[in-house]
Amino acid sequence: MTDVDVAVVGGGIIGCLVARELTARAPGRTVTVLDRGLVGSGASRWSAGLHFPRGATRRVRAMAAAGQDAYERLKAEDPALPIHPLGLCVLSSDAAGVARAYLERAHLTPAREVPGTLPVPAGTGIWTGEGCHHADVGALAAALARRLRPRVRFREGVAVAGIERGDREVTLRLGTGEPLTAAAVVLAPGPWVHAPAWRSLTRPLELRVKLVAALHVDRVPGEGDPVVVFHDPDAFLLPLAHRGHWMFSFTSRQWDVRPDALTDGLTGATLAEGREALAACAPELAGAVTAGRVFCDAYSPRREPVVRTLDDDGRIVFAGAANGSGYRLAPAIAAEAADLIFSGPAQRISA
């Protein structure tokens, strides 16, 4: 007899959606989510939270479609959730690349000019489309946890300091000094993939941690302004109406950062990297950025999320490494993790 059927390590958007998926499929199972901080306070807190209907590979496109459907269902069930629908504008000189990456449901249509209030030069190809939204991801994780609490135990402020595998269970050594035994464990640690407690388990995944940053643009979004996606450099300008400013997300080249070391906000190097990227996309805005947000995410060698068992008997499942797309792909990651849990040993534990 274990303390709990499934322990989920990490209360970010992925851990919360894993807990939701597990209890939806098996309401009698006991699930505990452990987070050394507060729910939604890791990478999820810093996220731009953009969903767009696209993906670089077939699997990611399928996951993006599943994510869109899941978030639309959640919003329909509970309109108060911080999920905000958004129009889409894509700029690119690579029409074939855009056609490959975007799902049919984006309904991309060629346009003559960039809609909205921002001074963005047109470039060579412009399309408008649909199927986007953005979310306050940290607040969404907290809202999901609030709704799950009657069925799921959330132990915030409780770190997992060690993982031991037994014949019939996994024992988590907690920062409180207590052990917690579980029939199965889902590791959803966001960018903390190299934590000492599970480093030996995750090493074979060859994950790396990259800085993910976005600059805050001091311009108030106009009503109905779409997200403007710069497809070729992989960047976007996102209107954050609820915060009263735009955000410019760009691809940083800073690899192998440590999440716990990113406490000093924007550095000169990151600001310069972002301004250079913004100047290439929308030169008139480059002077309007003096602020932003900096954190990181885990990246996999194939640039697809990793959802797989880490031990021979399938009791420990890793769910993450979403390569800077962990919000929009989280519902599909959670579904794959639950598939592994319910096809593994936890299936044999009575609720």
Ligand SMILES: Cc1cc2nc3c(=O)[nH]c(=O)nc-3n(C[C@H](O)[C@H](O)[C@H](O)COP(=O)(O)OP(=O)(O)OC[C@H]3O[C@@H](n4cnc5c(N)ncnc54)[C@H](O)[C@@H]3O)c2cc1C
């Ligand atoms: C600036 C920025 C912009 C982004 N924009 C987008 C976007 O527009 N669209 C998109 O889809 N994605 C975006 N992302 C990526 C996305 O936010 C992440 O992929 C996603 O939030 C990861 O969720 P998670 O649940 O895996 O991780 P996290 O939210 O980091 O959750 C992991 C949790 O594990 C906990 N934890 C760690 N170690 C331990 C331990 N030893 N014991 C117990 N708990 C532990 C942490 O406290 C944390 O709460 C962005 C990320 C950043 C940083």
